[in-house]
Amino acid sequence: MKIIANREIKYLFYAIVGVVGSFCLLTEIGVWFLSRNLRALILIFILFLLLLLMVLGLCYRYFSRQNRMLENAVDQINAFLDGDIDARIACDEEGEIYRLFHSVNTLAAVLSAQASNENREKEFLKNTISNISHQLKTPLAALNIYNGLMQEEVKCISDIQEFASLSEKELDRMETLVQNLLKITKLDAGSIVFEKRMENVEELMKDVELHFAYRAKQDRKTLTFTGDDSLMLYCDRDWMMEAIDNIVKNALDHIKEGDFVHIEWRQFSSLIQIQIKDNGCGIHPEDLHHIFKRFYRSRFSKDIQGLGLGLPLAKAIIEEHNGTIEVDSALGEGTIFIINFLIPTKL
Template sequence: MRILANKKIKSLFCINLICILIFSLLSVAFIVFELNNGAFYILLCALVMCIVILAACYGYFREQNEIMESAVMQITEYISGNREARIVCDEEGEMYRLFHEVNTLVAILNAHVENERKAKQFLKNTISDISHQLKTPLAALNIYNGLLQEETEELPKLQEFTVLSEKELDRIEMLVQNLLKITRLDAGSIVFETTSENVADMIGEVELHFAYRAKQEEKELVLSGNEHISLLCDRDWMIEALENIVKNAFDHTERGDFIQIKWKQSASMVQIIIKDNGSGIHPEDLHHIFKRFYRSRFSKDKQGIGLGLPLTKMIVEAHNGTIEVDSELGAGTTFILNFLIPTKL
């Protein structure tokens, strides 16, 4: 029997069997020799046998419980991040066979984690190298395009083409920068320097960034919120996240529309709300807008590249926040960013 492969189980089985045999032999002897008070002695032997069996079982199960507690502790250690945690399985038996399989699974998971880490690092290095290689030709193309604009001031058709080429160069540069930021976040190579930042100041910086575009496109950028609310965050990355959402709002609104940024604080969280009255998001797209390079079949005329919102989500979640979106076609879209306020113990 495989269950008896374990020495401790075999020992327990043997002790119980010996106790039962001794009790049986003594009982037969008391009956055969018809000793005085034989029933009393049989009862006494039965009691002794029960005590020995119970003691043996208690000792065995207590030891098994300690082994299981140790195994659970090692599993908890592994879940907590200790990749070296292992369950001791240097004996035979079904339980130790299970422990061995758990250790094998841990080794496989560690191998997958390491392969994923290497793959992410390779991707980061590759995109970083490509990005740096692209910077030089992009800079040169921007210079050439600027020279062409100067030379074609009196040629409206060519001037129009140079303006369009400048926009495309800006898109390429934005794509390269966003790809580089996302891969750095994926690889975990970015350390956020969190400090207590004034939310009104950060949103004021966002407003300044889009002030010229709002004027050019005749759109209204409305801000409202308490000027004394603070948020524990990395200022530059949080502004990046907010600007991506505001840019998305500008891309999906028309002349005369508005983009509203509100911020408020409750007992447990800071909330930033970015709302517009633009075209809205189609219900089919709502569950996909945070996927990289996702392009809706309902907005083919837009110039987005599908990286701004995924990058925003990564930044918000890296700050232990959440991002929600609510939208209605033809009525507008609302993005809600929630950040828990750390409790002071």
């Protein structure tokens, strides 16, 4: 019998037998000295024996039930350790042992959540490494081709200059990928301290215009800005510029010659809104819910230069400023990105 194998339970049974037996013996001695009645002694002995058997029976039944509960708990724990993350111990009643079971179930739930998170992180890391490898493969292959051509076939200075220029573009592409990866990684790790202060939005937009004016002119695309010249935004200037630059760059990448990108900012009662609108080809409805995912590449997009990091980085920066970003688009009509920042209030 398993319950008797438990030393403490065994000692309890011994104690019960000893107490009942001692009380029976003392009672027998007392009755004998008082009455000298043998039949009474036998009757008292039988009654004490029945009492002892009943007490031992009840104890055995109770400890047997407790033993079954513990064995079931051990089975569930072993099942959890063997990989069944849904294994739990039944703990629907009250009592100290059920509190223990509940704590074990809570621990199992926490461990399951951590294991699930670790699996998602491993999968994310695997996909990220795969995407980085894919993104680096194209410029590296191009660089190898250009280098081989310059070494073996190209003799004209103008051709060498052309391939050197192409190589520089591929190197810039790789540098952009690495820099954006570092920025996103720092944001994920929470290692960036934003130096926020009140900034004039129009001055921010002037820097954006300065950044993209030459490119827009070269590509024959129009870049326009409108908004309140006194509007102030509480932000980290450099990081906010990074976010807006990425969105504007994305817009310029997806419009053709003669199209426009228009940036507008305004204040409402409780928020500041920045809109970046273009009249380009638009975003396919299938892609609208995925454009902020890292390395996402649409099967409908003809863009082969995009890295899939600009918009996710912009979104992360905006959210670090307690802002939100939304996108609305129609195929053939254009796209609008709407950025909202709540205005801090003093209560």
